[in-house]
Amino acid sequence: MHLIQRYKLDSIILPLGAILVCCLLWYVIAGKSVITEKIDDFGDKVKVTRRAGLSADLPTPVETWTASKLYITEPFAKRGELDQGILRFTWMSLVLVVQGYFIALVIGTPIGFCLGLSKKFATAFDPIIQVLRPVSPLAWLPLGMILFSGVKIVNGDGRTTFGASDAAALFTIAICAMWPTVMNTAVGVRAVPQDYLNVAKVLKLSRSKTLWKVLVPATLPYMFTGFRLSLGIAWLVIVAVEMLTGRPGVGGFLWQQYNANSYAHIILCILTIGVVGYILDRLMSVVESRFKTA
Amino acid sequence: MPLIEIKGASKGYGLPGSRTEVLKNINLSVEEGEFVVIVGYSGSGKSTLINLLSGLVKPDTGTALIEGKVITEPGPDRGLVFQNYSLLPWLTVEENIALAVDEVFKEWTPEQRKEHIAKHIAMVKLSHAAQKLPKELSGGMRQRVSVARTLAMNPKVLLMDEPLSALDALTRAQLQDEISEIWMSNKTTVIWITNDPDEAILVADKVIPLLPTSPATLGETMIVDIERPRDRKAINHDPKFKKLRAELISTLLDAKGRNKVKSSVQISLPDILPEDLTYTNSLQFLNRTGPKRRSDNKREEVEVAA
Amino acid sequence: MSSILPMLELDRLWKTYDTPKGPMTIVKDFNLKLKEGEFATLIGHSGCGKSTVLMMVAGLSDPSQGNMILAGREASGPGPDRGIVFQSPCLLPWMTAFENVMLGVNQVYFTASKMERRQMAEYYLAIVGLGDAMHKYPGELSQGMRQRVGIARAFALQPKMLLLDEPFGMLDSLTRYELQEVLLELWRRNRITTLMVTHDVDEAIFLSDRVVMMTDGPEAEVGDILQIPFERPRNRKQIMEDPRYYELRERLITFLNDKSHIRPSRDPKFVPSPDMAAELATHAAPFPAAAA
Numbered sequence: 001m002h003l004i005q006r007y008k009l010d011s012i013i014l015p016l017g018a019i020l021v022c023c024l025l026w027y028v029i030a031g032k033s034v035i036t037e038k039i040d041d042f043g044d045k046v047k048v049t050r051r052a053g054l055s056a057d058l059p060t061p062v063e064t065w066t067a068s069k070l071y072i073t074e075p076f077a078k079r080g081e082l083d084q085g086i087l088r089f090t091w092m093s094l095v096l097v098v099q100g101y102f103i104a105l106v107i108g109t110p111i112g113f114c115l116g117l118s119k120k121f122a123t124a125f126d127p128i129i130q131v132l133r134p135v136s137p138l139a140w141l142p143l144g145m146i147l148f149s150g151v152k153i154v155n156g157d158g159r160t161t162f163g164a165s166d167a168a169a170l171f172t173i174a175i176c177a178m179w180p181t182v183m184n185t186a187v188g189v190r191a192v193p194q195d196y197l198n199v200a201k202v203l204k205l206s207r208s209k210t211l212w213k214v215l216v217p218a219t220l221p222y223m224f225t226g227f228r229l230s231l232g233i234a235w236l237v238i239v240a241v242e243m244l245t246g247r248p249g250v251g252g253f254l255w256q257q258y259n260a261n262s263y264a265h266i267i268l269c270i271l272t273i274g275v276v277g278y279i280l281d282r283l284m285s286v287v288e289s290r291f292k293t294a
Numbered sequence: 295m296p297l298i299e300i301k302g303a304s305k306g307y308g309l310p311g312s313r314t315e316v317l318k319n320i321n322l323s324v325e326e327g328e329f330v331v332i333v334g335y336s337g338s339g340k341s342t343l344i345n346l347l348s349g350l351v352k353p354d355t356g357t358a359l360i361e362g363k364v365i366t367e368p369g370p371d372r373g374l375v376f377q378n379y380s381l382l383p384w385l386t387v388e389e390n391i392a393l394a395v396d397e398v399f400k401e402w403t404p405e406q407r408k409e410h411i412a413k414h415i416a417m418v419k420l421s422h423a424a425q426k427l428p429k430e431l432s433g434g435m436r437q438r439v440s441v442a443r444t445l446a447m448n449p450k451v452l453l454m455d456e457p458l459s460a461l462d463a464l465t466r467a468q469l470q471d472e473i474s475e476i477w478m479s480n481k482t483t484v485i486w487i488t489n490d491p492d493e494a495i496l497v498a499d500k501v502i503p504l505l506p507t508s509p510a511t512l513g514e515t516m517i518v519d520i521e522r523p524r525d526r527k528a529i530n531h532d533p534k535f536k537k538l539r540a541e542l543i544s545t546l547l548d549a550k551g552r553n554k555v556k557s558s559v560q561i562s563l564p565d566i567l568p569e570d571l572t573y574t575n576s577l578q579f580l581n582r583t584g585p586k587r588r589s590d591n592k593r594e595e596v597e598v599a600a
Numbered sequence: 601m602s603s604i605l606p607m608l609e610l611d612r613l614w615k616t617y618d619t620p621k622g623p624m625t626i627v628k629d630f631n632l633k634l635k636e637g638e639f640a641t642l643i644g645h646s647g648c649g650k651s652t653v654l655m656m657v658a659g660l661s662d663p664s665q666g667n668m669i670l671a672g673r674e675a676s677g678p679g680p681d682r683g684i685v686f687q688s689p690c691l692l693p694w695m696t697a698f699e700n701v702m703l704g705v706n707q708v709y710f711t712a713s714k715m716e717r718r719q720m721a722e723y724y725l726a727i728v729g730l731g732d733a734m735h736k737y738p739g740e741l742s743q744g745m746r747q748r749v750g751i752a753r754a755f756a757l758q759p760k761m762l763l764l765d766e767p768f769g770m771l772d773s774l775t776r777y778e779l780q781e782v783l784l785e786l787w788r789r790n791r792i793t794t795l796m797v798t799h800d801v802d803e804a805i806f807l808s809d810r811v812v813m814m815t816d817g818p819e820a821e822v823g824d825i826l827q828i829p830f831e832r833p834r835n836r837k838q839i840m841e842d843p844r845y846y847e848l849r850e851r852l853i854t855f856l857n858d859k860s861h862i863r864p865s866r867d868p869k870f871v872p873s874p875d876m877a878a879e880l881a882t883h884a885a886p887f888p889a890a891a892a
Contacts, residue, residue: 195686195688196690198660198678198684198686198690199703201660201678202658202659202660202678202679202684203680203703203707204678204680204707205703205707213692214692217694217695218692218694220694333774334774335774336772336774336775463799489772489773489774490772491773491774527853527857530846530850531850536840536841536846537841539840540837540840540841543840547777547778547836550774550778559726561719561723561731562719563719563720563723564712564715564716564719564720564723566709566711566712566720567758568680568709568757569708569709569710569711570681571679571707571708572681584712584713585711
């Protein structure tokens, strides 16, 4: 019992300590306001505030908190198109990510199966996949804009609800997030033990039965590893996509605040992106481990 | 006085309510120089038994004694050999053994220790491989190193927990012979646990079946009165061997059978015959609705283990 | 010789693999006939090709040459008319024991009612001693239990032939003895023609009607045949106390230790044992290679 308590305590205190150390480091590096008295041209004494430090423009942790407080304490507020609560932004980004991610899975999984099942298919498409895989989201987005330049869905008020930039964003997320699913599914299909396939052969299972009763369950653990990695990438891509298209979301907010010289908000965005990414990964891991044991 | 002894020991695991008793009323007494083999099913408490002797586990009731003293913790007077060889992979054969020898015989001179180590490596016929790392050795050779290391600590009793179960049949046979040979030359007391009745009779003075009752109990001791060295081929013609073997195997199998709580359930075997899947598209399925049948339904009563 | 057709007829079976060093013949001119309801065992050293023969009969490996006739029909490709039990039971880990059996049952009894199919699986699982554990996943079962499921799965399909590839090879001796009895119990109820591969002499004697000894590979062939005279149903204790038991055991061990290199087809001085002669008499040209 004693050991368990100590373990729990350790697992809270140690990370907290590390966070504290990081904040301290941040504080040291960050710029601080220094007030100096100076005689101006008229001979009057004036107070001049200027920032000094290793990185003069970097706000300190306390400044960051004061500047971001409003966004955190009112996470769902909407003050303007690009001035909203942080969770509202996160939600917008998540919706887009989920849509793009879903497209990635729907397209990626069957491609993965084809690659795993057919040697010819794999030989034919492997070079293309290997070339497209490392392409950055920043490179895909303009192509998406061109591809979907004609897309425009207008609602009753005449406002565009889904335009070229939305389509391009989805396209970019889907195509970037697809690869881990494709690769892992292919590896999983190839790794199905011959024993299981023999069972299917001996029982003369039909093709669809072999797929659903043997191949898919045997590949599931691999597929979920792919799904988890894909979600991670989709979340990475969203920031880049929002920056370029100017869509409202965590990434868009970040870019806009940078342009507005509101540096404290950048840090808020980075932390939010990190925390959300971590939570998504944990959630997928839970799902993944459930399939591993089966 | 027996060298090592268990008196009326029982052992169970788990909290009250969901507790499983593993061993019950175990009485075992081994004299100095005896070679005792305990045979039982996997998962029937064999390892718990050896852990009682090694001191890794304390009995709930009863006691385990060595030379009349209660066993409370593991000690160098009881050498353990496990199924996995537990050698340190970054040390050579010699260094692995030296690690144990240096620890136990601190008062010896380095020369004495070196000689002692060399003697034990030679005993298991590994002098040529003394400078090799475990990964360069076969499974059988590794287990020989493990035996040499244990013997080099001069234990009063050698406790072996399925030492050969991880090896293939051929290597296993070879090691059975070698360990018997070593035993004949130094007569260290051995308690060996196995799941192979043939192995038991081949190496032991006394064989004790561990009956898979729930909780497990020890059966009657069988004395193996066969001359050593025993030749594994010639022994097949020995009427004593045949009799012992038949007795031991049926004791263990009967105990398992008895252990089953018999309950009768009615289950019926539907009288249907398999379809020929070679010609699934043929017309044979069109002119009948149900499956092919042999006769009317038959019912039978089957005994099922509860 | 016999007027009834054999259940399985292996006629001059060859298996050749292409290797970088040229073709390698694993099995050469393998001839064997199994009567309906016979339990035959192939015994030989590891690597002698006994499993290759079994896999060819199973249809999982194509013979390079020769004919396989199963119940009067040329056998090709795998199918549920030959039930296989592998060394590792290869159950699908995402299905319970019951679902694993049902997978095959649904397949071959597709004309039967759902109720009858369920009963079929339950019946066989109960007989192998899994009445209470049939809804557990393979991961929750011991090695021996899993193999019981494997055996139940094979029997539940009522195949024309049962093929056992070292079915108890991965189990410890005592569990092996137990499962041998489970197998015999099922076999007593339904005497399916069986071909088993093993290297365990005791197992071969206890289970089979006939033990077929194979010569060492490559180019393995039938080296000798031994008829096991014990009555069925068999009792292990009685058999072990029978004086003939150790004679039979001795013959098999002697073959494996000293005679497995002698190839009858190439040894002009080969004198077949009576049981071997009986088998040879059923084949038109038992040694075509020697004749050529």
